[in-house]
Amino acid sequence: QKEVEQNSGPLSVPEGAIASLNCTYSDRGSQSFFWYRQYSGKSPELIMSIYSNGDKEDGRFTAQLNKASQYVSLLIRDSQPSDSATYLCAVNDNYGQNFVFGPGTRLSVLP
């Protein structure tokens, strides 16, 4: 059973701080990793993808991947109240066809 785990939260950070979201996965053969943001009552939207070990930066967002330890993280710098949402980690399975989603971490950025 392929699993993706996340701390359900809520994770509360003050405005301007760094929010750190973590995700672990069980399938060592996983190749692709994604972070989705879901606002309440809305559909998930892709914010970051990462395929290689190390860091990938896009604006205020940095994704970090460590395949040896089977974890992927998302850092949000200078957090804003508009970042308050549920963040879903998704992992592409070994066959590359299906994404397995974690349960999501609810982030609350306090003004």
Next chain:
Amino acid sequence: DAGVIQSPRHEVTEMGQEVTLRCKPISGHDYLFWYRQTMMRGLELLIYFNNNVPIDDSGMPEDRFSAKMPNASFSTLKIQPSEPRDSAVYFCASRDYYGYTFGSGTRLTVV
């Protein structure tokens, strides 16, 4: 592109009635997925198609659920008969190499 289009946005039906949810994927995306999201269980994969062919329907909860994809631009998810425990948000998503794009979802309430 208009994105993934789902209809209806909201559906309220009585227990025992048939419900049909509809989805139009993004043109050129060769994978289509049906998900169900609830607070208790998060985002659950129900079934997915590749090039209109069902690949994995192991997530379909029981025989009351069925899905079809008669062509590359249209898919349906049918529940017959519907039960109150089917109440959830149902998302359709299509994907290319870069990730999933979700539709806006159908909020189903079975009373």
